Amino acid sequence: MPIRRSILTVAMLGLLAACGQNAPYGNTPPPGFGGGVPTDAVDVSVFGAGVTDTVLFPVDTWELTDAATATLTAQAAWFTRNPQATAVIEGHADERGTREYNIGLSARRANSVVEFLVLNGVAPSRLTTIPYGKDRPLEICSDEACYARNRRAVTVVAGSVDLGS
Amino acid sequence: MKRLIFCLAVLVLALAARPAPLFAQAGGPLRLEITEGVIEPMPIAVAPFLSGTANAGELAARISAVVVADLAGSGLFRAIPAEAQIAQVTSFDAPVRFADWKAINAQALVTGTVERTGADRVAVSFRLFDVFAGAPLGDGMRFEASEASWRRLAHKVADTVYQRLTGEPGYFDSRIAFVSETGPKNARRKRLALMDQDGANLRYLTGDMSIVLAPRFSPDGRQILYTSYESGLPRAYLLDLETLGQRPIDNQAGVATFAPRFSPDGLQVVYSLERGGNTDIHITSLVTGQTQRLTETPAIETAPDFSPDGRQIVFESDRSGTQQIYVMPAAGGPAQRISAGQGRYGTPVWSPRGDRIAFTKQQAGRFHIGVMRTDGTGERLLTASFLDEGPSWAPNGRLLIFTRVSQGEAGAPSLYTVDVTGRNLRAIATPDFASDPTWSPLLP
Numbered sequence: 001m002p003i004r005r006s007i008l009t010v011a012m013l014g015l016l017a018a019c020g021q022n023a024p025y026g027n028t029p030p031p032g033f034g035g036g037v038p039t040d041a042v043d044v045s046v047f048g049a050g051v052t053d054t055v056l057f058p059v060d061t062w063e064l065t066d067a068a069t070a071t072l073t074a075q076a077a078w079f080t081r082n083p084q085a086t087a088v089i090e091g092h093a094d095e096r097g098t099r100e101y102n103i104g105l106s107a108r109r110a111n112s113v114v115e116f117l118v119l120n121g122v123a124p125s126r127l128t129t130i131p132y133g134k135d136r137p138l139e140i141c142s143d144e145a146c147y148a149r150n151r152r153a154v155t156v157v158a159g160s161v162d163l164g165s
Numbered sequence: 166m167k168r169l170i171f172c173l174a175v176l177v178l179a180l181a182a183r184p185a186p187l188f189a190q191a192g193g194p195l196r197l198e199i200t201e202g203v204i205e206p207m208p209i210a211v212a213p214f215l216s217g218t219a220n221a222g223e224l225a226a227r228i229s230a231v232v233v234a235d236l237a238g239s240g241l242f243r244a245i246p247a248e249a250q251i252a253q254v255t256s257f258d259a260p261v262r263f264a265d266w267k268a269i270n271a272q273a274l275v276t277g278t279v280e281r282t283g284a285d286r287v288a289v290s291f292r293l294f295d296v297f298a299g300a301p302l303g304d305g306m307r308f309e310a311s312e313a314s315w316r317r318l319a320h321k322v323a324d325t326v327y328q329r330l331t332g333e334p335g336y337f338d339s340r341i342a343f344v345s346e347t348g349p350k351n352a353r354r355k356r357l358a359l360m361d362q363d364g365a366n367l368r369y370l371t372g373d374m375s376i377v378l379a380p381r382f383s384p385d386g387r388q389i390l391y392t393s394y395e396s397g398l399p400r401a402y403l404l405d406l407e408t409l410g411q412r413p414i415d416n417q418a419g420v421a422t423f424a425p426r427f428s429p430d431g432l433q434v435v436y437s438l439e440r441g442g443n444t445d446i447h448i449t450s451l452v453t454g455q456t457q458r459l460t461e462t463p464a465i466e467t468a469p470d471f472s473p474d475g476r477q478i479v480f481e482s483d484r485s486g487t488q489q490i491y492v493m494p495a496a497g498g499p500a501q502r503i504s505a506g507q508g509r510y511g512t513p514v515w516s517p518r519g520d521r522i523a524f525t526k527q528q529a530g531r532f533h534i535g536v537m538r539t540d541g542t543g544e545r546l547l548t549a550s551f552l553d554e555g556p557s558w559a560p561n562g563r564l565l566i567f568t569r570v571s572q573g574e575a576g577a578p579s580l581y582t583v584d585v586t587g588r589n590l591r592a593i594a595t596p597d598f599a600s601d602p603t604w605s606p607l608l609p
Contacts, residue, residue, distance in 0.1 A: 062442075095552065095570070095576075096527075096552075097527075098468070098488075098511040098512050098525050098527075098554045098555065099378060099379065099554065099555065099600075099601070100378075100379065100423060100424045100437065100467045100468050100511075100512070101465060101467060101468070101481065101483075101488055101511050103399060103421070103423055103437075103439070103444075103467070104437070104439060104444035104465030104466075104467055105465060107421060107439045107442050107443075107444060108442045108443075108465070110442070111441055111442025111443075112442070114442075115442075128419070129442075130394075130397060130398055130399075130421075131398075131399065131421055131439060132376075135353070135355075135376050135378070136351070136376075137350060137351050138351065139351070140349070140350040140351050140574045140576075141573065141574050142551070142572045142573050142574075142576055
């Protein structure tokens, strides 16, 4: 397993280097990015079966729902099993707000995730946040079905990861 | 109820009785009184500018066209087209035959001549006349510039005409900075752009590899504050328009900084700083780098803007539970909530005249641009749509530019202006999607 891990680590370092100063957002590669890069290494499956990287929030709130708490509990357990892993928590808002307020709101959402993970044993130094406001929607329709999926915080894992554990 | 109906009836009568625009006041100079009642633009004739020297004819035609476009675009004037002008001005210095201009009901007349005064140098001279008084309005004026700046010559002429006819400064010789956007809604690429207020001379100030947002001009128009994600986190930067060099205004690591705006003296920047999920307003000196925190609540506090006298800062906060507008002393201290209506209020901007604050309002699923007095009274909504946001004042405080975003999967932002009375809503053409516009001061 050490060999595999180091290969993966190298692949991930390459991925990070390719990101340059533009970190991937929401695990969706930005345009012009990708092309053979092993994005699976940091994809949703990283947390294991049934554990998503994303938690959703009701309108104009940042409190964690029960579903979000369950997801983050599993994420926290994964971080405990992968002590080298670090993550960027990306906060997002839907389009129904003004731009700068939504940056503040998405920062609160990202911070809610950080606080929960820290309370569940993840060292604060392993987690950083990026508030994207409404600038990186996942869904593009102007209906609540899309808005609900855009009001999110996404745990984007970086660093050395052992997929075998 | 009876009382309400009576009051409404009085209001309706009052509205109906509002005077039509007063073009020519008995005994006084021609003056367009800009009131809420201005619905009938003043007819004005711009005689095609003459060619004062060889090879200036085509340039004269272009300059005349820009003067006409500026004045007509303001919504305050109706330009009588050259084809309808029965009089022909053949000499800039010959006496004006006012009867011919009265006959087409032109209230004001602009004549001009364009000269090439040297290698790449152009001069424009113009005169403004009160047709019905049969007299000049002010002295003739002459502006000279390099040929590359010919549009600015036209804007200077239009600004002077606007000022003489309305008694208020113009806004035509100014620029708009904004965020130009391309690509699909879920992968927009953004870059800072700069153009003349009429859309000419567009150029880009940044690449499109990082999200950028909310530019603001320095009081001298030579620098821009904006927010970029180029470091990963949103960060407020100061950009020099001449060199395009830039630097962050706050060097603390691990915090997001955004929504930066200049103080009226250009020496300080007020902005939002987010740490651990909490967004507060801070101020930093561009001279010493010394930084101070101005708000200390757990609320989201952002979109700060100085009063023109530099003594107060208006900002938005959700400390009451929803986004509302507050005013505090520029040094920090107790903040007074001024927004009082239903709904949510954000993005306050203080008018250059100091008497009003424009804002974005969200109510019942609609977004509005509105204005209110600085104590929150006299609220008036100027627009309504799926998503209007982020007003910025023209340098004369007469109109606002803002972002309007269309609905749906192909939804995209574009720029609009609206008069502060709510009239003359106009789309501003840009080559790509456009958002977060900000108006420069009048150019020197």
